[in-house]
Structure formats: structure tokens, C-alpha cells
Amino acid sequence: MQELTTDQLKEILKAPVIKGTPEQIRLLALRVKELRDLNGKEWVAANAGQLLEQWERVLSRMVTET
Numbered sequence: 001m002q003e004l005t006t007d008q009l010k011e012i013l014k015a016p017v018i019k020g021t022p023e024q025i026r027l028l029a030l031r032v033k034e035l036r037d038l039n040g041k042e043w044v045a046a047n048a049g050q051l052l053e054q055w056e057r058v059l060s061r062m063v064t065e066t
Contacts (some may be wrong), residue, residue, distance in 0.1 A: 012036070017061055028055055031059045034065040 009029045010018060018025055032051065036044045044051070 004033050011043075012044055013052055013053055014045075015048070018052075019056060024059065024062075 003026065004012070005027070006018065006025055009025065010016065012032060014062060018028065020028065035051075037052060
């Protein structure tokens with residue numbers, strides 16, 4: 001299974017910037033690829049905003065918990 005690059009992830013999620021460390025972004029890319037494989041490109045595109053909102057909530061929780 002080939003991983004998504006950061007540029008591919010930005011394109012898929014229509015985001016000029018994705019917050020997080022390189023490792024965190026790699027994990028997001030893996031999850032987005034899984035969602036794309038399961039639900040299709042159209043589903044990911046339609047839910048890109050919500051996926052980014054959820055990602056930012058995850059990151060803020062990680063900061064709060066440390």
C-alpha cells in the first residue's frame with residue numbers, strides 16, 4: 001500500500017496547510033487513504049472540510065493532554 005505524500009494529502013483535502021508534525025501528518029495521510037479506498041474519492045472530497053475539522057480537534061487534544 002503506497003502512502004500519500006503531503007502534497008497529495010493537501011490536494012485531496014483541498015488544504016494549503018495541514019497542521020501537525022511530520023509523523024502526525026503521515027498518520028493522517030494513512031487514514032485518509034484508507035477512507036478513500038473504502039468510500040471513494042468523491043466521499044473524501046465531499047467530507048474534506050469535516051475531516052480537517054476533526055483532525056484539528058485531535059491535534060488540540062494531543063496538545064492539551066501533554
